[in-house]
Amino acid sequence: MPPIPKPGFTGSPLVRIDMERDNQPYFDEAMANPSARLLRLDGLAPVLEQDGRLSWGSLAEADPDGDLALLGLIDGAPRFVALARIAPGIDQRMATINGARAMSEPGAAATYAAARSLVDWHNRHRFCANCGRETVVRRSGWARFCVPDAEGIGGGCGAEHYPRTDPVVIMLAEHGDRVLVGRNLNMPDARMYSALAGFLEVGESIEDAVARELHEEAGVIVTEVRYLASQPWPMPSQLMIGCIAKVESPALTIDSSELADAIWVDRNEVRAALAGEPDAPFHMRFPLAIAHTLLQAWVDGA
Amino acid sequence: MPPIPKPGFTGSPLVRIDMERDNQPYFDEAMANPSARLLRLDGLAPVLEQDGRLSWGSLAEADPDGDLALLGLIDGAPRFVALARIAPGIDQRMATINGARAMSEPGAAATYAAARSLVDWHNRHRFCANCGRETVVRRSGWARFCVPDAEGIGGGCGAEHYPRTDPVVIMLAEHGDRVLVGRNLNMPDARMYSALAGFLEVGESIEDAVARELHEEAGVIVTEVRYLASQPWPMPSQLMIGCIAKVESPALTIDSSELADAIWVDRNEVRAALAGEPDAPFHMRFPLAIAHTLLQAWVDGA
Numbered sequence: 029m030p031p032i033p034k035p036g037f038t039g040s041p042l043v044r045i046d047m048e049r050d051n052q053p054y055f056d057e058a059m060a061n062p063s064a065r066l067l068r069l070d071g072l073a074p075v076l077e078q079d080g081r082l083s084w085g086s087l088a089e090a091d092p093d094g095d096l097a098l099l100g101l102i103d104g105a106p107r108f109v110a111l112a113r114i115a116p117g118i119d120q121r122m123a124t125i126n127g128a129r130a131m132s133e134p135g136a137a138a139t140y141a142a143a144r145s146l147v148d149w150h151n152r153h154r155f156c157a158n159c160g161r162e163t164v165v166r167r168s169g170w171a172r173f174c175v176p177d178a179e180g181i182g183g184g185c186g187a188e189h190y191p192r193t194d195p196v197v198i199m200l201a202e203h204g205d206r207v208l209v210g211r212n213l214n215m216p217d218a219r220m221y222s223a224l225a226g227f228l229e230v231g232e233s234i235e236d237a238v239a240r241e242l243h244e245e246a247g248v249i250v251t252e253v254r255y256l257a258s259q260p261w262p263m264p265s266q267l268m269i270g271c272i273a274k275v276e277s278p279a280l281t282i283d284s285s286e287l288a289d290a291i292w293v294d295r296n297e298v299r300a301a302l303a304g305e306p307d308a309p310f311h312m313r314f315p316l317a318i319a320h321t322l323l324q325a326w327v328d329g330a
Numbered sequence: 331m332p333p334i335p336k337p338g339f340t341g342s343p344l345v346r347i348d349m350e351r352d353n354q355p356y357f358d359e360a361m362a363n364p365s366a367r368l369l370r371l372d373g374l375a376p377v378l379e380q381d382g383r384l385s386w387g388s389l390a391e392a393d394p395d396g397d398l399a400l401l402g403l404i405d406g407a408p409r410f411v412a413l414a415r416i417a418p419g420i421d422q423r424m425a426t427i428n429g430a431r432a433m434s435e436p437g438a439a440a441t442y443a444a445a446r447s448l449v450d451w452h453n454r455h456r457f458c459a460n461c462g463r464e465t466v467v468r469r470s471g472w473a474r475f476c477v478p479d480a481e482g483i484g485g486g487c488g489a490e491h492y493p494r495t496d497p498v499v500i501m502l503a504e505h506g507d508r509v510l511v512g513r514n515l516n517m518p519d520a521r522m523y524s525a526l527a528g529f530l531e532v533g534e535s536i537e538d539a540v541a542r543e544l545h546e547e548a549g550v551i552v553t554e555v556r557y558l559a560s561q562p563w564p565m566p567s568q569l570m571i572g573c574i575a576k577v578e579s580p581a582l583t584i585d586s587s588e589l590a591d592a593i594w595v596d597r598n599e600v601r602a603a604l605a606g607e608p609d610a611p612f613h614m615r616f617p618l619a620i621a622h623t624l625l626q627a628w629v630d631g632a
Contacts, residue, residue: 142533
């Protein structure tokens with residue numbers, strides 16, 4: 029079996045140096061470093077140079093009253109992103125996906141993904157979930173802090189908050205030499221199918237969540253789960269966990285509140301879909317999504 | 331290779347019926363169902379019957395002014411937990427671990443884990459992180475909602491918030507026929523070692539996070555990551571993702587801000603530690619933790 033292809037949004041060259049995030053002198057020196065660079069964003073969407081590289085400016089481009097996050101180092105140079113305010117409700121999903129596809133450097137989409145998820149999280153988590161007060165940026169941009177006042181009375185509660193990463197299981201049910209792909213109710217094209225997926229919940233393992241989701245959405249009973257690959261999906265900050273799950277029987281009971289349809293497909297049919305053949309039995313959406321990795325790995329023998 | 335042992339806190343018999351969580355009549359009927367049961371908790375700690383089963387009471391035991399969460403169904407009967415207020419700073423970590431070890435039913439620790447994480451999350455997330463206003467319980471206890479007022483002015487922002495699950499990578503570095511175990515600075519016993527671990531961050535895959543953590547903590551370069559198993563760890567709500575990672579060289583550079591020590595151990599040494607032999611080269615802490623699963627699977631040939 030060939031190695032599993034590297035999923036989109038993985039393999040950033042960023043060295044995160046998280047052991048220095050609490051070190052304010054380190055942060056100040058990184059800011060003063062002439063090689064320091066600021067990742068340019070258009071809201072949450074990526075900005076690319078003409079050759080497809082990420083666009084980096086100088087720190088002077090950032091709002092002097094705004095907060096910065098130190099993403100880490102690339103090629104030894106400190107890399108920052110401005111924790112700018114984004115208009116609420118801004119989505120920029122297609123700009124993100126199209127931008128990430130156009131990136132020419134290995135791992136650039138993963139560097140951008142970290143920045144996008146971080147900026148978005150700060151925007152939607154400015155207040156303390158524990159006590160409701162406004163929080164401040166801490167740990168070089170990697171946390172927010174609810175500052176107690178000097179006497180500890182009347183100020184914030186002292187809670188620290190970290191960026192969220194929400195695990196999602198995404199999986200192919202497998203029976204004999206076929207796998208299951210489904211079409212979500214919200215898919216724009218009636219021929220578009222993908223792996224089934226759902227958020228992992230508290231109190232679940234990956235294997236528990238795969239079995240629950242496949243049973244809920246397709247009515248199948250999972251007998252074995254094998255993990256294949258994972259990717260961050262920065263809209264806003266999922267961790268996609270890709271698996272293949274053997275099931276007892278191909279009989280389906282579709283949850284019509286989630287899925288419009290689900291079909292069993294064999295390797296030749298998946299190959300045609302991956303190749304984008306117009307008469308393939310189904311079409312796929314985003315080549316960067318891990319559903320592609322799963323289907324490619326499966327036709328390769330995973 | 332024998333099958334990988336089932337990690338602690340997995341395999342709950344709970345049927346989560348999450349497609350009904352938005353269905354208020356379903357919730358009301360479940361509450362009125364004479365077979366409905368309330369999971370008894372002591373704060374966040376489990377309450378067990380003398381025979382080690384989880385202790386379930388009737389809904390009449392819950393505060394009539396408090397919120398309930400519908401966990402799901404077990405044996406066809408609706409299972410609730412009270413979203414009771416817990417004194418801030420309550421930890422109950424050892425009561426949780428000891429209680430989970432004493433449970434006699436398969437999957438009971440996983441059922442309890444879901445309830446514990448949910449109750450704890452509501453306690454620490456009563457306010458809207460987006461606008462600071464107090465939120466209300468929604469979706470049968472599985473979300474909180476920032477209610478806008480009738481005119482949409484002056485009320486909440488309409489944000490919905492879901493329980494958090496924080497992915498953590500936990501891994502054995504492997505070189506030749508030895509694996510790496512480390513001793514955290516906060517481990518109470520100087521002979522206690524375990525797998526290295528760390529929170530996965532935004533913009534990372536599982537594989538990226540494993541490579542980063544091992545490089546940061548032990549200075550080793552990862553060449554290959556294989557996933558083995560996962561478990562929820564309900565203190566408060568981690569998803570532990572267990573891997574083995576081949577590394578280039580056994581030379582170590584220990585991050586002394588995290589680790590007191592790290593040592594390479596072979597299969598015989600791990601077997602002695604798993605068996606709890608007093609003269610084993612290291613001791614382990616919690617049998618329910620996935621570090622045990624990883625080490626057991628590794629000595630079994632994983």
